[in-house]
Amino acid sequence: MSADSTQVLAFETDCHLFDGCGFPAPGLHSFLFEPLWGDTEGLYFNKPMLLALLGSFVIVGFFWAAFARPKLVPGKLQMVAEAGYDFVRRGVVHETIGKREGEKYVPLVVSLFFFVWMMNLWSIIPLAQFPVTSIIAYPMVLAAIVYVLWVSLTFKRHGLVGAFKNFTGYDKSLGPVLPLAMTIEFFSNLIVRPFTHAVRLFANMFAGHTLLLLFTIASWYMLNGIGIAYSAVSFVMVIVMTAFELFIQAVQAYVFVLLTCTFIQGALAEHH
Amino acid sequence: MNALVQLASEAEKENPLVPPWPELVIGLIAFVIVFGFLAKKLLPNINKVLEERREAIEGGMEKAEAAKTEANSVLEQYKAQLAEARHEAARLRQEAQEQGAVLIAEMRAEGQRQREEIIAAGHAQIEADRKAAAQTLRQDVGTLATTLAGKLVGESLEDHARQSRTIDRFLDGLDETASKAEAAR
Numbered sequence: 001m002s003a004d005s006t007q008v009l010a011f012e013t014d015c016h017l018f019d020g021c022g023f024p025a026p027g028l029h030s031f032l033f034e035p036l037w038g039d040t041e042g043l044y045f046n047k048p049m050l051l052a053l054l055g056s057f058v059i060v061g062f063f064w065a066a067f068a069r070p071k072l073v074p075g076k077l078q079m080v081a082e083a084g085y086d087f088v089r090r091g092v093v094h095e096t097i098g099k100r101e102g103e104k105y106v107p108l109v110v111s112l113f114f115f116v117w118m119m120n121l122w123s124i125i126p127l128a129q130f131p132v133t134s135i136i137a138y139p140m141v142l143a144a145i146v147y148v149l150w151v152s153l154t155f156k157r158h159g160l161v162g163a164f165k166n167f168t169g170y171d172k173s174l175g176p177v178l179p180l181a182m183t184i185e186f187f188s189n190l191i192v193r194p195f196t197h198a199v200r201l202f203a204n205m206f207a208g209h210t211l212l213l214l215f216t217i218a219s220w221y222m223l224n225g226i227g228i229a230y231s232a233v234s235f236v237m238v239i240v241m242t243a244f245e246l247f248i249q250a251v252q253a254y255v256f257v258l259l260t261c262t263f264i265q266g267a268l269a270e271h272h
Numbered sequence: 273m274n275a276l277v278q279l280a281s282e283a284e285k286e287n288p289l290v291p292p293w294p295e296l297v298i299g300l301i302a303f304v305i306v307f308g309f310l311a312k313k314l315l316p317n318i319n320k321v322l323e324e325r326r327e328a329i330e331g332g333m334e335k336a337e338a339a340k341t342e343a344n345s346v347l348e349q350y351k352a353q354l355a356e357a358r359h360e361a362a363r364l365r366q367e368a369q370e371q372g373a374v375l376i377a378e379m380r381a382e383g384q385r386q387r388e389e390i391i392a393a394g395h396a397q398i399e400a401d402r403k404a405a406a407q408t409l410r411q412d413v414g415t416l417a418t419t420l421a422g423k424l425v426g427e428s429l430e431d432h433a434r435q436s437r438t439i440d441r442f443l444d445g446l447d448e449t450a451s452k453a454e455a456a457r
Contacts, residue, residue, distance in 0.1 A: 060309045
């Protein structure tokens with residue numbers, strides 16, 4: 001566990017238990033970075049941006065190595081990449097949208113899955129140790145792409161009136177509560193849905209990173225006198241939470257693309 | 273300490289749910305890089321290979337199927353030939369048996385015929401010998417008897433004609449008695 005930015009801050013404070021200084025708890029400030037270049041008022045370039053671009057290159061590099069010259073009889077790397085590709089393609093897209101209609105969206109969903117996963121993975125990669133997706137801008141961009149896609153698909157598939165019925169869950173049998181139901185559905189589908197789509201990922205990564213920070217800082221902070229015992233416990237928690245985060249990162253990437261597919265499927269489906 | 277305090281004060285101004293523009297742009301660029309490479313080049317690549325592989329596997333299965341069908345037909349053919357050969361062999365054996373039986377019967381008949389011929393020849397020979405012997409005997413007996421009678425009567429009974437008749441009558445009488453005795457027996 002080396003130079004995480006906030007850890008660096010904790011080190012800078014050089015503050016330990018019984019030294020008469022308070023616990024430098026992680027908070028919103030742990031997710032703010034001094035720009036590596038530029039000025040926060042205008043254009044700038046900071047660590048999450050660097051990690052985002054670096055992550056892109058890692059993904060492209062990995063798949064380039066695996067798929068640039070694919071073999072009929074795959075090597076090890078190609079086999080691993082194929083397994084990942086196949087998991088998203090068949091396990092997610094074909095399962096939710098269907099094989100015939102879903103095939104078109106496979107590249108997008110595969111890209112989304114590996115992009116989100118990589119951005120999440122930065123959280124536990126030494127030196128990086130920051131999940132890019134815990135900055136709301138990144139999940140928001142992805143959710144926006146998905147939102148634009150499924151909304152435009154709905155219009156294309158059902159026309160103006162059909163799309164409106166699709167968004168509002170129009171159902172005559174509801175009778176007098178129909179206007180209320182339609183209002184709620186409209187609000188839920190068009191406004192809440194993209195927001196929750198982005199925030200679900202963001203909040204999970206945010207919370208995970210905060211937890212990791214909490215135990216990491218605590219391990220350092222309590223490293224004084226009798227506190228060393230607690231520090232050890234805290235450090236064990238760091239390791240446990242890292243393993244847990246590894247799991248959560250994959251799950252969140254999976255959930256993100258699963259929801260994407262569900263939205264696309266909903267847009268393509270006939271509304272009754 | 274200063275940096276932390278400064279960041280903390282900045283954090284109060286910042287809402288974590290309001291994204292700054294530069295990060296949105298970088299996020300978009302980062303994703304577009306990934307999507308561009310995967311969608312335009314790498315995934316079509318692998319899809320092609322996966323399709324080829326599927327075809328290769330199915331082709332292999334088809335080949336195996338064809339080979340199996342051929343093997344089956346060859347086996348059928350072989351079995352049919354074997355059955356035919358067995359049938360033929362049985363037929364030949366049957367024929368040979370029949371022929372053998374015919375041959376044996378023929379040979380037996382031939383043997384029988386030859387035996388009978390030999391027996392008949394033997395009988396004829398015996399009969400002829402007997403007749404010759406009887407003839408000779410008759411002549412000798414006649415001569416002896418005549419000579420004896422001539423001596424006894426003192427008169428030459430050289431007259432052959434009479435002599436012969438007398439002897440014959442006598443012998444016929446003998447024959448008659450003999451055959452009578454035989455019949456009685």
